[in-house]
Structure formats: C-alpha cells, structure tokens
Amino acid sequence: MDKNTPIDKKMTSAHALIRCAPIIFWLAVWQMASMLDGSGVLLCGPLDALLALCRLSCTQAFWSSICFSTLRIVAGVVGGYLIAAVLAAASWHARAVRTLLQPALLVIKSTPVACVVVILLIWTGAANVSVITVLLLVVPAIYFALCTGLDNMDASRRELFEVFGMRGQRRFFALIWPAVLPYLEAASSTVLGMSWKAGIAAELIGVPTGSIGERIYQAKLLLETPDLFAWTFCVICLSWLFEHGAIALLRGTWPRVARFALKTPRSGAAEARGDCGACKARLCAQGLLIGYGDKPLCESLNFSLGPSSCLCLQAPSGAGKTTLLHTVAQLQRPLGGTIENTARKRSMVFQDTRLVEDLDALDNILLFASPDLVRDEVRSLACELLPKDALSRPVCELSGGQRRRVELARAFAAPGELVLLDEPFGGLDAQAHSCALAFVKRHGAGRIVVFATHDANDAQALTAQVLEL
Structure with missing residues (x-):
C-alpha cells in the first residue's frame, strides 16, 4: 500500500474544508440575519427555505x-x-x-x-x-x-x-x-x-x-x-x-x-485520384514577374512543366522562392506576365509548419488524403517516412524533423496533380533527408513537382530542372 495515502487523504479533506468554508460562512450570516428579523416574513432562515x-x-x-x-x-x-x-x-x-x-x-x-x-x-x-x-x-x-x-x-x-x-x-x-x-x-x-x-x-x-x-x-x-x-x-x-x-x-x-x-466522406469523393500517370495537367509561365506591391523580386521567369516533371528552385534567401510558390498556388497575384495552371488539385508543404496541433500525425494526413485512399493505405504511406509509434502521437509532441515529414506525407497523400514543396527537407538529418528524397521521387511520378531548396544535390537526386532566381 502507498505510504503517502493517509497524508493525501488529509490534504484532500483540508482542501475540501477550505472550499466549503466560504459557503458555511455565508449560510451562518444568512441564519443570523433571519434571527435578527425574527418575523420570518422579510427574511427566512436557510433551514426554513x-x-x-x-x-x-x-x-x-x-x-x-x-x-x-x-x-x-x-x-x-x-x-x-x-x-x-x-x-x-x-x-x-x-x-x-x-x-x-x-x-x-x-x-x-x-x-x-x-x-x-x-x-x-x-x-x-x-x-x-x-x-x-x-x-x-x-x-x-x-x-x-x-x-x-x-x-x-x-x-x-x-x-x-x-x-x-x-x-x-x-x-x-x-x-x-x-x-x-x-x-x-x-x-x-x-x-x-x-x-x-x-x-x-x-x-x-x-x-x-x-x-x-x-x-x-x-x-x-x-x-x-x-x-x-x-x-x-x-x-x-x-x-x-x-x-x-x-x-x-x-x-x-x-x-x-x-x-x-x-469518418465522413470527403467533399468531392467521387473524383478519385486514379492513376497519376494519366494526369494531363500543365504548368507554364511566360514573362512571369513575382513580388509585392510594384517591386519585382527577380527578373521575368519562363518555364513549362507537364506530368512527371520536377522543377527545383534555387536562390539565396529572400530572392523569391517562396513568393513564386505562393504565386503558383494562387495565394497571391503575379505582378506581370502570364501563368497557366491546368491542375485541378494541388497540395503544398509550406516553409513554416502548418499542422492541426491537437490531432495525431496520421489524422493530420488523413484530413487531406485522397478520397480513394483507405486508412491502412495512408498509414503505409506515412510509415515510409515516419516510425509507427509517431503516427498515433499528437503532432505537437513530435520533433521538428518528424513534423516536417508529416507535412511531406500529407502533400503526397492528397489528390494533388501539382505538388509544391517549400524547403521540404529542412531540419532533417542525413538519413531522413535521403529517405525523403526517395519518397518524393517515388510518389512524384505522374505529378508536377516544384520544390525550393538550398542544397544543389537535391535537384540531381530528383532529376529535376533547375530554375535559378
């Protein structure tokens, strides 16, 4: 038996008494006031009530x-x-x-x-x-x-x-x-x-x-x-x-x-992801100017991407990689030029972490997963990047590298024909980085993948075109 149990019981009793003391005090005041009245008409006592x-x-x-x-x-x-x-x-x-x-x-x-x-x-x-x-x-x-x-x-x-x-x-x-x-x-x-x-x-x-x-x-x-x-x-x-x-x-x-x-069917569940190889999406830009206000961040950009294309954005910090990805994702408007995006659906890993903190890792991925993927398929996909014990833990308890891998798994579990990745390998050690590169190459087949990175070796590993800003 726990030796501290009697002490704990005494402390609990003391706390209960302290909490009840104000109530007892005011009941006593009420009773005394009713006794002073005497008639019971203006004020009755608590016992009478x-x-x-x-x-x-x-x-x-x-x-x-x-x-x-x-x-x-x-x-x-x-x-x-x-x-x-x-x-x-x-x-x-x-x-x-x-x-x-x-x-x-x-x-x-x-x-x-x-x-x-x-x-x-x-x-x-x-x-x-x-x-x-x-x-x-x-x-x-x-x-x-x-x-x-x-x-x-x-x-x-x-x-x-x-x-x-x-x-x-x-x-x-x-x-x-x-x-x-x-x-x-x-x-x-x-x-x-x-x-x-x-x-x-x-x-x-x-x-x-x-x-x-x-x-x-x-x-x-x-x-x-x-x-x-x-x-x-x-x-x-x-x-x-x-x-x-x-x-x-x-x-x-x-x-x-x-x-x-x-547990409810996702809106648009009838549109299953199907075979990514059948994707006909295209992403083309001509004379594209990106930036904020009236100030472009770089010279005009030109590129043309189709299914199974991979484009690597390389530039120093602040040169416009994130801005270009946000422009492609239609989160902000271009300053000039044209951009044609025929992808019906898209997914993204943002530069900053964006997860539903109170849900576990698997539920974060399931929330955005393709309607035709069942829970076990999503779990198998996530296990390519994460240990099994991490899937059932709230994402707020995961390390920075694990959180990044949850976002990466989420991007490829979603039914996106266009996948945008902003520094997707940040915070990963060498082994996790290599695993993530293999994951992107494997699941990027049939999709258009645009990613930003500071590591020139990433483009070579993914056989990607390089666009320097």
Missing part, C-alpha cells in the same frame, strides 16, 4: 413548473445560437450583410429586458414570452462572438485549407470550429447564466400559467418567504447546471469533431 424546498419538491406542480420554464428557456437558447450562427456565416461571406445587421443587433443588445418583455406581451401574449426574451438576449452576444472568431481565424491555417481545396464538413470542423470555439466559450459563460435570469424575469412580468415565474409571484403575493427562497434556489441551481453543462459540452467538442469529420 430547505424545508420549503423539500415540501414543494414532493408535489407534481413543482416539477411541472420546472419543466415548463426549463423547456422554454432552453428552446430560446438553442434557437438563439442557431440564428446567431446563420447570421454570422452570412456576415462573414458578405460584408453588406454585416453592415445591415450591425445597428439592429446593437439596439437589441442595449434594450433593457423589462422593456423587451412588455413589448412582447403586447405582441405575443404571456405563454411564450420567456422563449423570445431569451432568444433576443442570446442572438447578439453569440453573433458578435462568432464574428470575432471568424475575423481572427489563423491566416496561415486558412491558406493551408485553400491550397488543398478542402471544403465541406472537414473544413468546418477542422478549420472554422477551433477558430470560433474560444470566443464561443467566452460568450457562453456570460449568456447562458443570463438566459435564466432573463427568462425568469420575463415570467415574473408576464406570469404565464404553470411557470416558475408564476410560483415566485404567488409566493410574493402571499408573503410565503420560505417558498420564495426555495424557488429562487431552484433557479440558481438550474442556471448553474445549465451553464456548466453546456460549456463542458462545448469544450469537449474539440478535437472530437475533427476526428468525427475524418
């Missing part, structure tokens, strides 16, 4: 009221989240929609709940006033949180998904969801608790039959202070459980949703 709660909980009317209010408040929250998500998506895709919605949502956000409830009572009656009140509270808060998350999405991660042509569920769950989740959690921690306050306040004003608000209102009229405190305690507990349960649910979605997305 507990006895009232026990008495009420034995009746069917108590649980009916709990269900009545809970269903309406939850319905308002869910409806608010859905409407906010739709409006945020529309605003993200069209700036005019955001401009149009901004003043209306700011007005709704700033209007006092009591005023909203009175207006809704005139328009809709009392039965569903809490649903609409909660919905109007939730929509602006969640909408602005989602818009902020979308606006602050990692640009480099977004470029990764653009280059690989990722659409549909995988794009949503692996790119958009982790970007908005922190903002959604922050907004939810406020709005979920407030939804119960607003919903019960609406019921207190509208007094719909069978609601918690009606029970609280009756307790106030009849001066049943213990019942009033008992119902208030119920609302606090329901609000706490709902808020913490919903936030725990939100936090638990990532990275589970990304793994779930891997």
Whole structure:
C-alpha cells in the first residue's frame, strides 16, 4: 500500500474544508440575519427555505413548473445560437450583410429586458414570452462572438485549407470550429447564466400559467418567504447546471469533431485520384514577374512543366522562392506576365509548419488524403517516412524533423496533380533527408513537382530542372 495515502487523504479533506468554508460562512450570516428579523416574513432562515424546498419538491406542480420554464428557456437558447450562427456565416461571406445587421443587433443588445418583455406581451401574449426574451438576449452576444472568431481565424491555417481545396464538413470542423470555439466559450459563460435570469424575469412580468415565474409571484403575493427562497434556489441551481453543462459540452467538442469529420466522406469523393500517370495537367509561365506591391523580386521567369516533371528552385534567401510558390498556388497575384495552371488539385508543404496541433500525425494526413485512399493505405504511406509509434502521437509532441515529414506525407497523400514543396527537407538529418528524397521521387511520378531548396544535390537526386532566381 502507498505510504503517502493517509497524508493525501488529509490534504484532500483540508482542501475540501477550505472550499466549503466560504459557503458555511455565508449560510451562518444568512441564519443570523433571519434571527435578527425574527418575523420570518422579510427574511427566512436557510433551514426554513430547505424545508420549503423539500415540501414543494414532493408535489407534481413543482416539477411541472420546472419543466415548463426549463423547456422554454432552453428552446430560446438553442434557437438563439442557431440564428446567431446563420447570421454570422452570412456576415462573414458578405460584408453588406454585416453592415445591415450591425445597428439592429446593437439596439437589441442595449434594450433593457423589462422593456423587451412588455413589448412582447403586447405582441405575443404571456405563454411564450420567456422563449423570445431569451432568444433576443442570446442572438447578439453569440453573433458578435462568432464574428470575432471568424475575423481572427489563423491566416496561415486558412491558406493551408485553400491550397488543398478542402471544403465541406472537414473544413468546418477542422478549420472554422477551433477558430470560433474560444470566443464561443467566452460568450457562453456570460449568456447562458443570463438566459435564466432573463427568462425568469420575463415570467415574473408576464406570469404565464404553470411557470416558475408564476410560483415566485404567488409566493410574493402571499408573503410565503420560505417558498420564495426555495424557488429562487431552484433557479440558481438550474442556471448553474445549465451553464456548466453546456460549456463542458462545448469544450469537449474539440478535437472530437475533427476526428468525427475524418469518418465522413470527403467533399468531392467521387473524383478519385486514379492513376497519376494519366494526369494531363500543365504548368507554364511566360514573362512571369513575382513580388509585392510594384517591386519585382527577380527578373521575368519562363518555364513549362507537364506530368512527371520536377522543377527545383534555387536562390539565396529572400530572392523569391517562396513568393513564386505562393504565386503558383494562387495565394497571391503575379505582378506581370502570364501563368497557366491546368491542375485541378494541388497540395503544398509550406516553409513554416502548418499542422492541426491537437490531432495525431496520421489524422493530420488523413484530413487531406485522397478520397480513394483507405486508412491502412495512408498509414503505409506515412510509415515510409515516419516510425509507427509517431503516427498515433499528437503532432505537437513530435520533433521538428518528424513534423516536417508529416507535412511531406500529407502533400503526397492528397489528390494533388501539382505538388509544391517549400524547403521540404529542412531540419532533417542525413538519413531522413535521403529517405525523403526517395519518397518524393517515388510518389512524384505522374505529378508536377516544384520544390525550393538550398542544397544543389537535391535537384540531381530528383532529376529535376533547375530554375535559378
């Protein structure tokens, strides 16, 4: 038996006592205040409230009221989240929609709940006033949180998904969801608790039959202070459980949703990769000028590549290798000349590491893999570059060289007719470098491969044309 177990138990008991001490303190203050009042009308004690709660909980009317209010408040929250998500998506895709919605949502956000409830009572009656009140509270808060998350999405991660042509569920769950989740959690921690306050306040004003608000209102009229405190305690507990349960649910979605997305068919799955040797893609440039603003980084470029072609870009740092690759990948526009790219699909290894850090190495490759490759085939492909034990580890735990090899495997597992590699062998030791070169030569057959490197021997190993910038 562990000798430290008794000590650990004592420490646990001490921590539990410390955490309970403030609650015990305030319960004592409450009891003393009720004793000073004496009448029990203005303020009852905690024991009286507990006895009232026990008495009420034995009746069917108590649980009916709990269900009545809970269903309406939850319905308002869910409806608010859905409407906010739709409006945020529309605003993200069209700036005019955001401009149009901004003043209306700011007005709704700033209007006092009591005023909203009175207006809704005139328009809709009392039965569903809490649903609409909660919905109007939730929509602006969640909408602005989602818009902020979308606006602050990692640009480099977004470029990764653009280059690989990722659409549909995988794009949503692996790119958009982790970007908005922190903002959604922050907004939810406020709005979920407030939804119960607003919903019960609406019921207190509208007094719909069978609601918690009606029970609280009756307790106030009849001066049943213990019942009033008992119902208030119920609302606090329901609000706490709902808020913490919903936030725990939100936090638990990532990275589970990304793994779930891997089990769904990829958008465009009908277009299988097929035989790379049948690829008819071409990449041609004439008088191509690359750079930023109005300043070219090098002289005009000319090249023509077809299937099974390999082009090596060689130049000092800052001469334009990365800029040329980004231009070919359509991440930026050329300054002049023409570039013809008939490849329907492309993949890329970027100069900086771009991986989904919370997924393991194999899932990072599967996320972008060709639809016609099953999991075992992707695993076999990855094992050509990586040890088997590395495939099941989160990529954030891998070494720099292993992370680079994950990206290299991902580029060739994708259904790209054009593969762009920016310093793909950086950080690799001699053995891993040699293995990676063999991998590129083996899987580049039938594709157009353009890669940038500082090592002149790489071009010779891959039998590549050399373009010096």
